[in-house]
Amino acid sequence: MKMIQAIIRPSKLEVLKEALFKAGINGMTISQVQGCGNQHGWKEYFRGSEVILNVLPKIKFEIAVNDSQVDSIVELITETVRTGEVGDGKIFVSAVEDCVRIRTGERGEKAL
Amino acid sequence: MKMIQAIIRPSKLEVLKEALFKAGINGMTISQVQGCGNQHGWKEYFRGSEVILNVLPKIKFEIAVNDSQVDSIVELITETVRTGEVGDGKIFVSAVEDCVRIRTGERGEKAL
Amino acid sequence: MKMIQAIIRPSKLEVLKEALFKAGINGMTISQVQGCGNQHGWKEYFRGSEVILNVLPKIKFEIAVNDSQVDSIVELITETVRTGEVGDGKIFVSAVEDCVRIRTGERGEKAL
């Protein structure tokens, strides 16, 4: 099993969720985070004074999937949320050793 | 070392925390996340119109433990937060390669 | 690639961010979490009654880096945020198998 962690733009939250549902993924965990990256922040003004914001709101999706699904899901995410502008985000993939469905106690891939 | 990640119902936060303290675990990191799973969301009404909520508030516990503790902790969590209803949550276990206690600089298992 | 996860004091957020920028790291993801550890919480008073808070606000940094950078970054973090008091926090290091830059589709280390 792998954990796919995608950091995306907040405005892409709804579309990505829908796209994942359509692809048959209905387990995921979402949270709001702040990110820095190549997108170096923006300027706002507070009473005429410049304020540099170098952390921007981002959304993190965590999706645990079978090894076989990783590539297709990564591709799906990439295509769904890409705008081509700096700040589109990153996907990280890492290994998960075990998974438990609390309700039933099932373990491993069938618990996903 | 392993990282145990448990996604549970918000109403189980306090009990799980107490249970872990009792089991001698006093290092953990908690955050609020939004989850989708088999529990397909609920309906709310806003001025008479149905609103489908397909992400629900959940609590994420992250607990780094020694390899030997994994099974007992997973079991403890499962038992403490299970209600048997859809939406009880998931536990993910993955490997941690190193751990540092910032205060002392200690590394590895003794830093837990 | 490794993912460095550092749980630190909220008051160290700005300094650590600056320090990482200076060290040439400009990709990171930050979130607020609640932590329990050796620092056993503090007391507040609500209308004269003691309230024990055993989870405290902490900041989590997630920084994906090349294997070669791990030690220097861990050291940098440790030095920047250490106060020597209980509650300084923890760093966890784990493996990342793949990384994708969504904007370009690049994968692996060059996507960091």
Added chain:
Amino acid sequence: MIDSGSTTFMLVCTMLVFLMTPALALFYGGLSRRKNTVNTMFMSIAIIGVVGVLWMVAGQSLAYGGDGSPFIGGFDQLFLNGTLEEVLNPVDGTFPPIVNIAYQMMFAVITTAIITGALAGRMKFGAVLTFAGIWLLLVYAPLAHMVWGGEGSLIGSMIGALDFAGGDVVHISSGVTGLVLCVLLGKRRGFGMLSYRPHNVPSIVLGAGLLWFGWFGFNSGSEFAADAVAGLALLNTAIAPAAAMISWMAVEKLMTGKATLVGACTGLVTGLVVITPAAGFVAPWAALVMGIIVAPICYYGISWLKKKIGYDDALDAFGCHGIGGIVGGILTGLFCVPELSWNDMGGLLYTGDPSLLIAQVEGILITVVFVVVMAFIIGFVVKKIFGGLRVEESVENEGLDVSLHGESAYPAFNGLD
């Protein structure tokens, strides 16, 4: 001599009506999505500025100046010309006329601000303010004249329709304008699919509470004297919303199984709207009945009609104010106590004579037609000026706060939306 008691009353009522617009900003702000909170509140707040200034420049003159046209005032009081003289050489009367200028200004501000509830989340900010300014001068001011222009005015005098505190002038005009703009704007992207819900319920409660508080000044101040009728208007403005709140909660309980706090607040607002044209004309028991009646009608309008017809009245400016105002105007024709009427017509229920009811319906129809036509025209003109009324898709997705204003409502809080 003036009456210092009534002068104080009108001074205080002016302040109370002022407060309704910041209250509306909180009400609408809480109802909006988090990413559009600043924009939603800003529309109301900026309208205090725009309308405040324009009312002084020309609005007051167009509404209450001139010499008795049925349709509109005149140009003799531009820049409040003559007002200072009146202050320096006080004449007799219940209270000094300058107080009424301020009072009328606050009415103009809140009326214009109500419209913005229909626009949340998608309209260009410059276009909103430009529309608001033109609308004030070309719709609100003439309509105020037609209804409250005294001797010779079209709706108030020739037709003889009654409007105690602004059913036609305030609620129908703003609600219907909101509807027209909804149609011109189109729906928010994702309307019906996405889960739009209010983002801050306490802000809604606070807004509704302050609105109600200010509305006491709005309705009882419309008696323009501190007397028993002002007391009646106040009492009715307590009873109708209380009844409408309970009525709305009962409907919700019946339809969805659960009474909600947002519903209760919506219900009380419909009760405030329905009693506005009637506040000083009806008995307390009629206020109770009006409150009970209005809530299910607005509920139906908001939950069913809106979906059916398919306009996106984001925060229900039309659903609450348009519909509620129409219901209130009609019921005034039924329940008006003849002795309290401003003319020789009384409510059908008391007199058995439908003249007032007919006048009320005529007044409403003229208002609706006038407002629809004018709002469409002004909407088109503003659309031309700004090359479209609507923001870019990306702006709408990202949220208007950050895109249009470079501000977030709560930058230090995490969350989704």
Added chain:
Amino acid sequence: MIDSGSTTFMLVCTMLVFLMTPALALFYGGLSRRKNTVNTMFMSIAIIGVVGVLWMVAGQSLAYGGDGSPFIGGFDQLFLNGTLEEVLNPVDGTFPPIVNIAYQMMFAVITTAIITGALAGRMKFGAVLTFAGIWLLLVYAPLAHMVWGGEGSLIGSMIGALDFAGGDVVHISSGVTGLVLCVLLGKRRGFGMLSYRPHNVPSIVLGAGLLWFGWFGFNSGSEFAADAVAGLALLNTAIAPAAAMISWMAVEKLMTGKATLVGACTGLVTGLVVITPAAGFVAPWAALVMGIIVAPICYYGISWLKKKIGYDDALDAFGCHGIGGIVGGILTGLFCVPELSWNDMGGLLYTGDPSLLIAQVEGILITVVFVVVMAFIIGFVVKKIFGGLRVEESVENEGLDVSLHGESAYPAFNGLD
């Protein structure tokens, strides 16, 4: 003729007392846990609806109708029968009686709403509203009659106890009722173990600020005329809370090392409560003393007594209003300036004669006994009707907002609780 100045005063004071209930919703809402915010606020807001309607239907009649029973009014003013006639045929007096109906309605609303502070986080919503409705008619209305029913009323006339703006009628009655319901309900699950803290301090500050603002109308309006005594009541309503706030902060600093903002707000509320029965009877210096005294007593009641006895008065309705009201009533017997008294008894300190003090204590005792007995009976009846007063354990765990109302207060914000 009526006096338009005092009419205006009473109209405005009515609006101000109205505002206290939304203010209380914000105050209690901020003090509650996040997951119970909607429910906590909803109790106060819905009570505006329920009590508003019932006051018009029967409350006013039961409190102030009839012909002079010591205990209760009559049935002659049901549905405000006769009010319209009074509006149409004004009689002489300081202000039109209809204004007083509205003013008394607002008193009934806020009093009933105060009770809910004791119930936060565990009571069935229907049971709350049912209890509130019955309580209004069977406890509040009779008690208002006993104290303020004029000639022949039990507490106000026969015993001669003084209650300027509602120590007995408002604060002791609601606070004690809250205590009774606490006992009937039992503690919140996890009480004492979990870390209950307010979830939104600015909301508490806002609520306290608006409460204080409204309280000026509550206390000075109880003079029923715009005169020097109204001014005195206003000034005392500024001084006592200011002193109580400082006093509370000093106690906190002493006991825990840190003055808190929630503490300061709690302190000022106890100051408002203590001065309520005394506002127009005592000199400013006495207001200062009363404020200084009340804070430590309530602090002790809340922090020590509550734990000791073990009831779960969630937001301290009894701790602030019950205890503060009793202290205020007793101190009125000490500090009442004889010339300002409503009867021929003055404060012990001025007259050396303990009659007033004794009357005050008697008034309080009767109030407490009456309220305790009635609240238990009504509580039992409501419990029977609803099959228990309390929500299921799972509802309490998940939070009442989502479970009972299908709403979250801040759905777009992350956090724990």
Added chain:
Amino acid sequence: MIDSGSTTFMLVCTMLVFLMTPALALFYGGLSRRKNTVNTMFMSIAIIGVVGVLWMVAGQSLAYGGDGSPFIGGFDQLFLNGTLEEVLNPVDGTFPPIVNIAYQMMFAVITTAIITGALAGRMKFGAVLTFAGIWLLLVYAPLAHMVWGGEGSLIGSMIGALDFAGGDVVHISSGVTGLVLCVLLGKRRGFGMLSYRPHNVPSIVLGAGLLWFGWFGFNSGSEFAADAVAGLALLNTAIAPAAAMISWMAVEKLMTGKATLVGACTGLVTGLVVITPAAGFVAPWAALVMGIIVAPICYYGISWLKKKIGYDDALDAFGCHGIGGIVGGILTGLFCVPELSWNDMGGLLYTGDPSLLIAQVEGILITVVFVVVMAFIIGFVVKKIFGGLRVEESVENEGLDVSLHGESAYPAFNGLD
């Protein structure tokens, strides 16, 4: 006999001015960083307590007691000595003098609270309150006497400077004191580097809305009678802030490309400040002009001068109140309608005679010099007492809320800051 109409007016205006301080707490609280919200609000709230009590103890006497010194009142009214007698033996007049005591108390409270905007995020809490108490007695009370002490007072009578509702007494005094404390305190750590932004925009909007609402009582109440001039003051207090808001938005649009809601709120506050000394003296068109002028000047002061000179006026107490008050005082010398003047001097524009303008400038200069000197001295003394005005570095980093008060403003919400 007193005039019950004007008595009501002053009673209500007193309540309105009271409300300004909780409003300011919300305004400043929203502008602060999240981790300092409790402390920022607490400074304003606690000042209601401290100043409320001290005003009663000595402030009123020092400001308005005594027998006609140019500089300060006397000691004859300590503890409001004599007030109760006035209540018991009413004399003729527009309204009972006790009402004015309460009104003046509210002025003293809000003035002192304004100062705290300059201190956000770094000053010891005890030092703030101690400074506030001493400042009230040694700066505010004498200054109020010099300007409003009547016959023989230095600024108001001898120099003949006009200050309708408190340009010198309220805004310049508090703004300049804020500036002095900024200099004594030094900058917040990380000032200029960190991204300070407001953490809660709706709270700012609410605060600004309630401030404006209260300010109507502040400015029109300063006529001390319910008459046409009170109406003029009210209208001007609507027009100037409306104009200043639009003006500020225009400047922002020009300079940064985007109008912000925080900017609009700041702009309207500068409009309120500028019209304060002039409210009952100038024509509505002049209010419009004053509003348009003040916003860019304050904008410049806040965005450029502050950076240039390098003081850290955290929430711009000096930038808004100090600068705006000076501009307002000077423009009064230009625009004052001679017939409305309190003395025989009128505005330069009407009379061609610069005497009033010169008197205004003199009044401002004396105020500034007096305040600067006194504020430095008191600041030094308080620094000595507390061993430094400033909190430890670690306290500042962690946030003053948790460190000084053991409270977080929103403990159940996640976020950064």
